[in-house]
Amino acid sequence: MLDLGYNAALVAVGATLLGVAAGVTGTFLFLRKRALVSDAISHATLPGVALAFMVMVALGGDGRSLPGLLLGSAMSAWAGLLAVSWLSRRTRLAEDAAIGAVLSVFFGFGIVLLTVIQSLNAGRQAGLEGFLLGSTAGMLYTDALVIVVGGALALALVLLLRRPMLIVTFDPEYAAATGRDVTRIDLAMMGLVLAVTVVGLKIVGLILIVALLIIPPAAARFWTDRADRVVLLSGALGGIAGLVGTLLSASAPNLPTGPIIVLVAFALFATGFFLSPHRGILAAALRYRHYQRQVHVRQGLLALAQGQPIYERLTLRLLRRAGHARPDGVATDQGRAAAAKSLLDERRWQLLRADPDFEAAAALYDGLRPIESVLTADQIALIDRTLTPEALV
């Protein structure tokens, strides 16, 4: 185990809780297809941080008290969120344009305020830039405590609100019809995103906190189709990213915590992207190959049955390997039997597809499915009655 200082251990706990909370919250956002709203929220925190600093200094305080800065960032993020929803509901602008406009303008205004602070009292603003990319170095005990408590609170709220949020995520109309206030639930969802963002500012920074809200749900989605499991898995993946990321970054110099956490999360995402049994691209490639071989064998057998030569190398190889043909392309006994069977199947399908009575069954035709898997023996017998010997030629 790494030799973590007390504060570093607290940061690791905080980052893990943050990862879990962000993963769980982000799932609802992701399933609601509004993942990038979090980008607007996180960038909109910057002017709040700067304004809170200025207010605290004006009141004679230190200006760097974390709770104060977080409160300010929450307020301006809320303003940004309202601006996004106002722009996309009340004007013809699409939500993506509203998101982009709010994030760039709030961020730009935040930069202006940062330069104002610089010119007002040079030197004393040190640390505000840390909110851009997060900085856990030199974090105070109370700061770490704020993050741990904040992360735990956000997580508790998500658990409390998970059912209404899930229903709204899946079917807003149904939610509205069953008497749930969709707008309020949506707003609560965004409020949670905002809470996670604000808590994560110090660790991951406002530019990268979005990653913790988007990547774990996207990664979890690869593994399961059940919403409750996506939520749990996403929380787990987020937690792992937070924990492993902080530990890694503490293990060597020049490994900034925020980016490392994001890269760990992406590694988890990439694992699912390649290896997931249902939606991973490896599985998809294997499925494709299996299907391709099935088609080749089927077409090869039909060609054998009709006495046509086979030129396609892959087809020949597959037939040979299955024992249907000799290397020179001549059918074996077993091959002839299989070929006849395929041809009969194909003929039956042709008749079936020409018969309007079997319209429903005909829709299942894909050139591979044996007809026995679609029709009963009686139905096949019925079809066979119209099967003439000439048709076989």
Add this chain to the structure above:
Amino acid sequence: MSGAEFVPLSLPPLLIGTFAALACAIPGNFLVLRKQALIGDAISHVVLPGIVIGFLITGTVSTWPMMLGAAGAAILAVVLIETIRRLGRIEPGAAMGVVFTTLFAAGVLLLEQSDTSTVHLDVEHALYGNLESLIWLDAMGWESLLDTQALAGLPPELPRMAIVFLAITVLTIAFWRPLKIATFDEGFARAIGLPVTALSMGLVIAAAIAAVAAFDAVGSIIVIAMFICPPAAARLMTNRLEHQLLWSAGFAILSAVLGYVLAGYGPLWLGFNNSVSAAGMIATVSGMILAVAALIGPCRSRTGAAQEI
């Protein structure tokens, strides 16, 4: 203020800011209409790893390797987003979020790991650039604009930004009809045989080039703001694409000039003696313009949408 002061200190940043704003706002119109507005956001994040790699390979802060790196990163990001969206069956917004945050994180990590302490290359610079520092020391006054020797000392960002702006304008005019048709009705465009996929890829690449060039001069915050705010505001002013483009160009120029002036002289008028970030102020002004357009723009509401009471 006299020409002797204005021409060397304020004219180049003003022009660079204006060209950058225009070069981003023009493709931005199409991106906003195609609901791809956040591509600009994604691109401006991923140029960071690009320039860091460009720097690591050459070891110097020279423009071309870093521009190439940035352009390469932008194209890589677009390809990655498409791949993850298609093969991973993930909605475009989330795919974009996955890619740009990861690449940005990689850029920050590379920057921290490499020894860049001796050169001026840091995340803050990448984010909000340093428009104010692009001054023209050789100029003595207005007459220098005709002096070839003085003109040679112009900040290199100025001609580069001007060329990119011109190229974007020429391309937009050249591909006007196909671009317009493909933007409004992709199915129809496909049916009449327009290369829709190539057009949309070309648009994204043009946007990436504008973003990379502008980013080098003014930082990524202006890039995102200019891709979205002026076109969005223009969208609320008119229903015709031609007019929208002109409105957005006007808004872009207004934001750049007003933002620069407010950042440079605003604090002086208020009695402070330091200027504030011009890039941030330009973004802020463009946001104000959008806010005004959203409140009183003649075409601000959705036609046919249910009116909220």
